[in-house]
Each structure stands twice: as structure tokens, then as C-alpha cells.
Amino acid sequence: MTQKNRLDGGLIDRSETFSFRFDSQYYKGHKGDTLASALLANGVRLMGRSFKYHRPRGPMTAGSEEPNAIVELREGTRKEPNTRATTAELYDGLRANSQNRWPSLKFDAMQVNDLLSNFFAAGFYYKTFMWPAAFWEKVYEPIIRRAAGLGSLSTQDDPDGYDKGFLHCDLLIIGGGPAGLAAALTAGEGGARVILCDEDFLIGGRLNLETYAVGGMEGAAWAAETVARLQAMPNVRVMPRTTVIGAFDHGIYGAVERVSDHLAVPEDGKPRQILWRITSKRALLCAGATERPIVFENNDRPGIMQASAVRAYANRWATTPAQQVAIFTNNDDGHRTASDLLAKGVEVVSVIDTRADAPTSSDYDVVAGGVIDQTWGRLGLTRIEVKMPKGGIRRIKCGALGVSGGWNPNVHLTCHQGGRPVWNEALAAFVPSGTLPPGMTVAGAATGVFSTHSALQSGAEGAKAILADLGIKASALALPGAEDTPVRITQFWHVKTAKRAWVDQQNDVTAKDIKLAHQENYVSVEHLKRYTTLGMATDQGKTSNIAGLAIMAEVAGKAIPEVGTTMFRPPYTPTAMGVFAGRAWGMDTKPTRLTPSHTWAEEQGAVFTEAGLWLRAQWYPKPGETHWRQSCDREVIQTRKSVGICDVTSLGKIDVQGTDAAAFLNKVYCNGFAKLPVGKVRYGLMLREDGIVMDDGTAARLAEDHFVVTTTTAKAVQVYRHLEFVRQCLCPNMDVQMISTTDAWAQFAIAGPNSRKLLEKVVDDGVDLSNEAFPFMACGEITICGGLSARLFRISFSGELAYEIAVPTRYGDALVRRLMQAGEEYEVVPYGLEALNVMRIEKGHATANELNGTTTALNLGMGKMVSKAKDSIGSKLSERTGLNEADALKLVGLKPVNPDHKVPAGAHLMTKGTEVIATNDQGYVTSACYSPNLGCHIALGFLKSGDTRIGEIIRLVSPLTGVDHDAEVVSPHFVDPEGDRLRA
Amino acid sequence: MRYSGFRVIKEALTGHRGWGPAWRDPEPKAEYDYVIIGGGGHGLATAYYLAKEYKQSRIAVLEKGWIGGGNVGRNTTIVRSNYLLDGNEPFYEFSLKLWEGLEQELNYNAMMSQRGIINLMHSDAQRDAYIRRGNAMILNGADAQLLDQKQVLEKYPFLNVKNARFPVMGGLLQARAGTARHDAVAWGYARAADQCGVDIIQNCEVTGFKIEGGKIRGVETSRGFIGAKKVGSCVAGSSSKVMAFAGMRLPIESHVLQAFVSEGLKPVLPGVITFGAGHFYCSQSDKGGLVFGGNIDGYNTYASRGNLPMVEDVMEEAIAMFPMLGRARLLRSWGGIMDMSMDGTPIIDKTHIDGLYFNGGWCYGGFKATPASGMVYAHLLATDAPHDTATAFKLDRFHTGHMIDEKGVGNQPNLH
Amino acid sequence: MIINHPLLGPRDSSEFVYLGDASLLNRPDWQADDALEQFIDYGHTRDNPAGLHRELWYHEQGDRSWLVVTRNTVTHEITSVELARDVARTEGRFE
8 A cells, every 4th residue: 555645754764664564454654653654644544442432533643642543562472552653663564453443443343332322421330230239240340341441461471571770860851852952952061960861762852843943954953963962972861762750759760761662573682671760860841742632523533633743743754644634723833733734735624713813824724713513534534514603514525633722731740749730821721830849840841831942941041050059050052043933822622512522532531421520519620530531541631631621610610720630640651561570570570599508409309499588498309209298207207217407598697796795685585695605505585576476596605795696587687677776776885786697607407316426427526516515505616527617506496406507608518418428327318398397396396387476475385485574675565464365375286186187277276066156266277287206297376275275175177178177285395395305 | 319220321311411419519517416537438438327327417527628539549449358367357347248238228339349359379388377367257257268379370371370489379269359449439428428418528628626624526627617526537648647636646657558550451350369479469440450559668658659669569579470461551650648557457446535536547458448447437436335346446455465467567557 | 769878878768678757766664663654655656747757767778777867758858867876875765
């Protein structure tokens, strides 16, 4: 197909011709085209369907505010629904499909909704679909959901990469039109660090869309030359295709650079987009203005567009939506489109100006004081009917109608921190108010100065003032000469006789809907918006809000500013979700922490599991073991029988030093630490200030002024943070220093009756591990393997004779290999988290399942540990009555009455003979396992007054998993309750 | 005027001339029996149930801006009763039952849609905790089901399980949970309350209390003094400000929660789904937008806007779950001020001032509570005794040590 | 947000962890007659002002300093940043 509506000139590169496809049809366009401009050049006006009534729609704009021409761009995994054809850059081989239509764009069965639109007035769904009640989910809602949405996702993983970056500057300039370019030149020449962002791929703003001369040359040429000058300045970063999406606190701006969206596929190694976090000292908003529509009967047909868009397509993209174009305007700017089109050889059939005193022209017909009464053309405009000022209707044949209702400054970013724009009656527009985000000023059309000269001037002056404020001297820019036409506008918002006149074109909100909202008292601007969905389309009201407000003001008998304005919030334009995630995809969602023995464990075929960010060995399957329980049981049995080794590096380790170290630990643990002798370890319980257990662990005193504190894996970070809080904020004069050494030491548990014998093979001569020299809860700094510094702790989580040995992390891999080798004669086994868990349940030791943030020392059976003789964090609030009730939960052990039964964690405990309801709930199971030593399942749990109910048969229920059987309440210490093995 | 399908058809055929105001805009009277401060979902529901269930009259709701403009108008629309603790679950289950009949009760379609909520689980410990919670729900008369990974994938085939940093082991499903059209809840209660004679007074900001001899006499407002026998505060994020007028300091901090909506998309998510290895919740509205959120920003604030780091966090979790969302576009974000309590649980109680009542501390779970909050607060206001399902929501529970801490993170509001 | 660390200069707030009101520096005397009441108030009651707020931030991804930041909760403007340890020494109750 030929480009029948292609004109001469423009800023497209005719030397490069691209082939592309829209729906099933192939077309040609050029480099520099957007999808919309290329389709218009090929005579295609119909590009989409509206949301509710499926009305045929074409582009209304030539920019990012487009509500109508939205398509599914690309295919397969790269499909991008709701992509604005007006900003999608054409590339060779582009594929796009229309959306929200069935079976085709031209014949959309859902347009039946349009015929029924009377029934689908604003908010109709709030008034019906209520009977019978069960029909909502079953009948009504499925029908509604079938019609929901615009474009469709690929439903496949996005194949492209994204990235994030940080930038810093003195001045961020948002928008590269005349104001932004003049500001960048001023600030750049003054030596400031400048970033200039523009959402367009061609910087210059309206200079690229208009025909004005700037400095004696074409505006677009001046823009190109200026951009080249800026790019040559080392202190200026020019960022095309970069949308500033939000203004955040303290001068931070979010910006998205579309690195690869103009290509079929990103270049190798390049991301699709980058999220920049720009920290600026000052920002100058030069975001320009958006032309707004006038609302009239059937104002939504393909071919009816912003007048400024019509001339943008003609001037920049050398295309026209039709060969015969009419203009409908309430201000002088509409006439510019007429003259620009004439200059391009397009026939201007008439300019209908709502003003009786409209300017006249010798080049084109002007209807002063006329309005559009009706339009025709099912899939595209064919004819308009003009209500003449002196009565009567004039029918005019045309394929496009440019509409100009005046210009709205793009104030959006000025509102991101709560500022509200103010109404300017002379401009008939909202302009930025005084309450801007700190550090932001506004220049150019975004402030309501609309001539090229005043935009250049306000940009240059704005930058100069900012630099002066920053203490940078800038010389005044020699302003290039440019047009300085005043704004002449007479407010005219909608043709009052119109019945079906679209305000929000994408969401199909009509003037009538706004009147109905008023009639039903949804008059607050937020009620209006929410009730009618006005302004909630993908353009976020950029093309609809002001007209909607004006109509509401009129029916409510108020002035527009009295009706108010809705809040603009980030992002400025819809933004791909993927870019916010940056590189945090898939396995890189969060960092992965590996233990020092990870490589070795992999060699053993270990199965790993997540423990917070850590990967820990869960079990080590042997050949022939087909179920994890086989491996786990073997590891448990062998450890208790001989010896086992487990990497426990992930437990938090904190080195605490200083003359007040003991006093400090005495403060943070509820039990006493002041008198712990050097060379000894003590179990410690740490409370939150509210008296609930925060964490448990051990503290080993290596010297008078030196402790090593351990935490659970889960709480390592929080405990460290808490200790720093106590140290700096509550005990600022204590002589105590600390550092987290979790990553500095590789630590292994060596447990089992042969653990001493095994260790003796690796410690250096002179290290006495005898029970007398190194008893239970001893600790010391030793050397192993011929001089390697190590820390040895005789502590036991398993309940066996056990040690934990720590060496600098870089020796962790070597140590585990050495220990395994040394243990061969004892048939040493490595054991994983499952076996560790079984052994600690058998021993009755609590872990995170029991320290669940709601349990107290009393609940854990350690109430007596909370010393009353000293001040420690949490001890006071642990005295509250609610935490000390007579029937408080107590940690108990549970054994099934029928040994074949499990005792699953998460089950609840009920007194026998009571009804299974919440009010009879007696407690719950926290941890459960199969004990190969006891030959049955066992569990730990919390039971009301549990310590007095040992021996009671209790009913264990888990309706969620279909469990209901009896269990016996027993001591939580299933194995070696007296602790003889520990002390062996 | 009753709403019905027949009425919609009739009005459509007669130019919609018959629709009247959904609620009146009356001038405030000199005195009321009950003044509810706050025209959000909870305040409007309280007024409605006071009039309807407790047969009280002379009731006003005072709203500083426009009704439904706070958190009921800015939330992720999720309705559920999947709580663990005894202090909470009966209340939220009561609420869910009220939701189930809400449209018929109010004669307003709030589009309560029981599409189910799935909390994904990613570790054995999390599964154990979810089993305990699911059982607690069932014991309290709610519904719960444990799903394995395959069952989750049947509903959410686009969930990332192949390349997931945190394995998806399954999920806890509450099938009766779902979403409701948030604005419609406020409007439905407003209209129904108005029809019961409640005066809804917008643009009326409370600026002080009149308290004599330990008893409330009325409220000072931007529209003058309004006398009242009983005053109930119900102002969410503004709780500390309003109760300070009575000299009270609360166990509450105000924080901002951001929430997000995507462009309209053809349906891909059948219900509500939450990420268990972080904090992310998402559903898809009947209009096609994905509605989602995560954690609060985490610092005290009264500015209803958030910052970029939390936006990135939320989106990272979205992508972690659904890598197909990379090319979906974020359309809009918003921020609401949350009344974060010290244990993450609300307070519905009398105060030390006779006739002054407090309802707040909803953190960011207030929307689902709207019907029950209104009902139990109306009960408290009318009878001076707590409703059976809300006996634990006491103001002095931090004194007695009866905290209701679902997350188990203690007295730090920004962690709840 | 940007927090101007007294030792390290301006840092992005995402490097920090927030705790809450700086009144947490004023931990009560455990031996006072009404110690329990004081601890309940200390632990749970907050001014929660709309305006200037002195609050505790921890430089977790940095030098591990606890800071007292004076920030306006309506505008987010930060007017002062101090080392919490210095504040605790001059204002807090401590040992």
C-alpha cells in the first residue's frame, strides 16, 4: 500500500524505509516515524476501540498523552499491551495488533455495547446485578470480566533485561523544548552539572512540531544545533527517550530511559530500559503543555484530533490524517494549524471558531461563532455539521477535524508532593502553584507562557536564577529571536446541545455521565472521577480532566477552581513494571548466601534448602536412599551413635569487646552474664523491650573484655541492630565495641560420643580436650592442623557430647574436608538441617518455631531465667499480668498415642471430650519430626498450663490437613533429660 | 429510591431523569445524640448500623473532606478473614459474613467478589505456620484449604516456580475471601445511612472537643460547634491528631502505604495472591487493572505520598512472582496514611472521657474490617459494652500485656 | 529521602533502617516506684506529631551509627541529623 497521505518535508529520514505490519496488513514507513504517523501516512485512521462501548477510535494526539490509539506492540514474549502508537518508534519489521476488539478492529462484535449505552450510564453497575445474590460471582461478574481490560499480556516471562542507575547533578531539566534547551544552554555554559531529560527520541519539543523560526533558522534546526552543543559539553548529560516519572523527596527524581524500545530486539548485553534515580540539587520543569479538546456530539470519530496534533503530524512527520481537514477552535492557536496545513498543501475546508470575533483569513474559510453540531463516519470522519452563528446547519465534507480548546500546562510533576495547581482565568488553565516540590521551579509552557520567545526567556532566566542560588555564576544567554504571539482564548468547553459527547475517550465517559454524577450528588471532583471513571484511563486524565471539571462546574453552578482538581501522582506516564525490578529477576531476586562448606556439600550430593538468604544442606543422600527420611534418620542415628558434622556458619556471630562488655551483655540478656568466667559459654535469652523473647544463643567469654555472642540464623541482623541500639542509645558511656563476624568465621558443629576423639586428631599438640580440662560449656582460642587459629566451644544443640569449632572463613572448606577425613575411622557423617532439627526436637531445644515473636521466657519454661536482680531489656514489661496468667502456654513434648500417627506442626490441641471450636483451643504444635531414636513421631508445642499436664492424653486436631487423634503430653526433653551425654 | 435492574432499564429509557442524590448534603444541626468523626468506610458503616441495627437516631457523620476520601478510597480492595489469633479471627470472620450479604443489605452493588486469596508459602516453617493459621480459621468457623504447588499453578499458571529464588511449596487458600469495589462500599453505606436519617456532613473538619467534668459535650468544627451526647472518632491515619484534642496520646504511629494499579489488561489473575517471601499482594479488578501493594514506607508521616525505594521493592516482588508482568505498565500509584498500632491490631474502645469513643489502629488492614468495625463500634456506642467479637480490641491492652500480635514483631508499628 | 549523616555526609535513606520516635532514648529507671507504668508508656505511647519529629534511623548499610533525625512528617524536610550516642549522652538516661 502506498503512503497516500505522506506530505513533503518533515523530520523523517526518507532514505530509510521500514516495512511494518498492523493487524494483518503490511505498510511502509520511514525512520523517524511513529507507528501512528506511519499509519496515518498510509491512510489508516482507525487504530483502536474504546473501553466500554468499543467505539472506533484513531489517534487524538501526537504524544504520550494519547488515550485512543493504543495497540499491542510486538508479538510473542515481547508483546506490550496498551502501547501508544503515537510514541512507538517505527523500526523495520515492527508488528502491532489492535486490541480490545473481536473478531477484528473493523467489525467488533462488542460494539453492541454502544447501542445499549443508555443502559450503561455512569455507575449503572452499582445499582444492579444484586439479585439473586449468588449470581454476582457466577453470572454477572464473569460476563463483566470477559469484557475487562484493554490489551493482553503475553503471559510468558519477559525475555528482556532491565537495569538501574544513579545519577547526580546540580540541575535536572525535565523537558527539552525551547524552555528546557535555553535552560540547559545557560546552565551548561555556566559550568553546572546538568542533566536534560526528554521523553521524545528527538529533543526539541514543539520546536520540532512547529514552523516558527528561531534565531533566523527553522526551530527544529535550532533545536538540533543546540542539542549538539549541549552534547559537546562535558558537564551536560542529554538523555532522549527518558521520561521523568516522579518527583520524590529531597530532590530525587525517578526517570526511565527506554534504551531499546526503538529496536526490534535489544542489542546484545543492553537492557530494554533503565530506571535512573536522579539526585538533583535543583530541578527545572519544562514539560510544556497539552492541547485540550472541546466536547461535542460524536467528537470521538477517527480523524478528530487535537489541532496541534494535526499540524505536528504535518510538520514533523509529513503526514495528514486526511486530505481535507477542518478546524474547530476557541482560540487563535487553532488557526495556526490551518495555515501550516495550507503550507503543506492540505486542503483546509473550514475553520469553525466559537468566537464571534474570530480572526478572519484570506486563505481559508472561517465560521466565526460557529460550533460543531454533529459528525458522521462510522470508522472514520467523513462529514461534520456546523451550527452556523445565525442559525442553520452547514454540512462540510472532511476526513479530519483538528480541535483546539486551549492549552493545559503540564503541571503533573509539580503535584507529586502534594502541591495543587491554581486556576489562571486569562489562560483558562491550571498553572503551577507556589507549593512546588522543594528545589523545583518551572519554566516555559508548563508555567503558562506559551510563545516561543517567552519559553526561551523563562528557561534561560530560570536556569540563571537556579545557578545563582547554587553559587554558580552564569552569564545571560543571548536569546535567539522567536515569535511572541499572545494567547487569545475565549473559554468554550462543550457544545451544550450535545447528547453523546465524549469527555474521557478511552473510558467512554460522556458529558451526560458527568451531569448524571452531579444529579446523584457525586459532585466532589474525586467522587466525579471515581463514579464515572473520568480521568482513570491510561492517559490519567491528561486529555479529559479539565473538560470534565468545566462541565461539572457548569452544571453545579460553580467556578472551575471551586470544583477543584484531582491529584496527579507518579508515574507521569505508564511505566513498564519490569524496569522497577531492574536486575532483581528470577534467582537474582535476592542475594544468595553460601556457607563455607557449600562446594564440598555439593560434591557430596547434598540437597539444599533456603534458610533466610542462606542455602544450607538439608540432607546428604547416600546411594540407594530414595526418600529424605532415610537420609535424615541415618544421619541422626549415626551422630548419636558415633559422630556427625554440621555447618552452622549461618548462625549470627557478634564479637563484643571492651571493659564494659560483660555489663553490656548483662543488659541485653535477661539472665546474668556479669559473673561468667573467662573460658566459659553461657546460654542467653534475649528479650525485646516488650518482654517477649527476641532470640536465644550463647555468649562465650574468651577474655575479661572479650565475648563472642551467637544468634539464630533468622535473627542475626535484627539482633545486631538491637545491640547497636542498646550500645549507642541506651548505654552511650559504656566501653564496649562490637562487630558482626558471621561471615568472618566458618563454624562447624561436631556432635556425638566420638566427637572428642575426632577433634583430638585435628587440634595441635598441647590442646587438652579432656572433660576435666575442657568441660561442657567451656570455650577457648586454640590452634589446629598445625598452627591455624581456631575458636572452640563445647556447646551442644543435639544433646550429645558436642563441640563447635570456628576457623577463619577461608579455611572452612579445608576444615570440613579434614574433619571428614579424620572422622573416617568413626564413620563420621555430615548431617543437614533435617537431622539437626530432629535432634534438637528430641532434646527439647527451641528454635524460631518456638521463638515466634509472641512467646515469653515463661512460655518456654525458662521464666526463672529472667533475673529480677538487675535491669535488662524487657525484664520490666515481662511482668505484665497478661504475660503471666495462671493458664499461660507452656512448652511441652507430644507423643502420639498410636505410634503410627504423626504429630504435625500447626495442629491445635484440645482437651479430650470438648467440642473442637476455637474457644476450647488449648494450644498448638510448633515443631514435629519422626524420631528414629524413639521410633515414633514426636513434637514440641505450647499447651495451656502444659507443665502441670504431663501424662494427659490430649486431642490433636488439624482440620486443615485432616488430622484428629490423641497424643500424650510429655516432657519436651525426649532424649537424655538429665544431660549426662552433654557432660560426658 | 431502591436500585434494581428494572429501575436501571426504566431510567435508561426515560433519560435517567429519575435518579436522585445518593445522599443528601444537609446543614449540620445544633446537636446530635451521636457524632461520628470521619466519613470513611468505618465511620459511615458505624452510623448506618447505629441507625439500622441499634435503632438510634439523631446521628451525624462529620467528614473534613469528601466521604470515602481516605483509606476506603485508596486500598487494594482485599476482603478476607485469614487471621491466626483468637482476638482477631472471630471479628474478621464476622466481617466476612457481613460482606457476603452486603449488597442486599445496602441495596448497592459493592461488587464483593469471592475470588479467593492464596498466601504462598516458601519454606517448611512457613507451611507449619500456615497450617496453624488455617486450623485457627476453621476452628473459628471460617474456611481454609492447604494447596500444594500443583494446585496453586492450576489457578496461577504464570507463577514463577522454575527460576524462583524462593521455592513455592504451595499456599493457604481462603476461597470465601476476595475483593470488593472500595469506593462503592463507602457510597453504599453513605446512601443507606442517609436513608436511615443520618446526616452526612462533608467539608466539616473537627478542630476540638468540648469536655466538661470528664464528659463529652460536643465537637468544635470548621462549621461551628456541634453538640453531641456521644462522640466516636474513626479517623484512621489522623487518630493521633484528633485524640490529642482530648489530651490523649495513643499507641499509634501514622505511616504511609503506597499502592499501585497497572493499565487495564485482559484478565490473567483469577483471585488475590500474596508472596510469602516478602510482602506483596495482588489482584485484578473487574476493569482489568492489576491492583497491588507491599509494605509501608516505614517512617512516620502524614504526607500521603511515598518514595521510590518502596516502589522498587514492591515491583521486584511482583516480578519475582510473575516475570510475565515485566511488560505490563504501572499506571498510577497512591499513598494513604495508616494508623499503625503497637501490635498491629485495632483498638475499638471507650476512652477515659465519658461519651468519647475511639476506633483506630487499623494498620493497613482496615478495608476488610469495614462492615464489622461499623457494627461493633455501633454496638459499643449504643450499649457501652464491647461486641462479642471485639472484646480484645482494648485501649489498655498494652498495660495489661494482652497484645494481639499476628506477626510477632512486637511494639514497633512499622513492622506490622 | 537523603539523610545528611554527621560523619559520612548525604546518604540515601534506603541505606538506613527506621525505628521510631527518639523518645526511645529515654528509657525509664527500672527501680522507680512506678517503673512498670513508665515502661508501658515508654514502650507504647507516642506523640505521633504532624510536624517536627525527632526519630531514630540506623545506618545499617553503612557505618552502623544510630542517628537522631529531626524531620517534618508533613513535608519530610530534615532540619537536623545528630549521632544518637551524642544525643543520648546529653539528653538520655543512661548508665
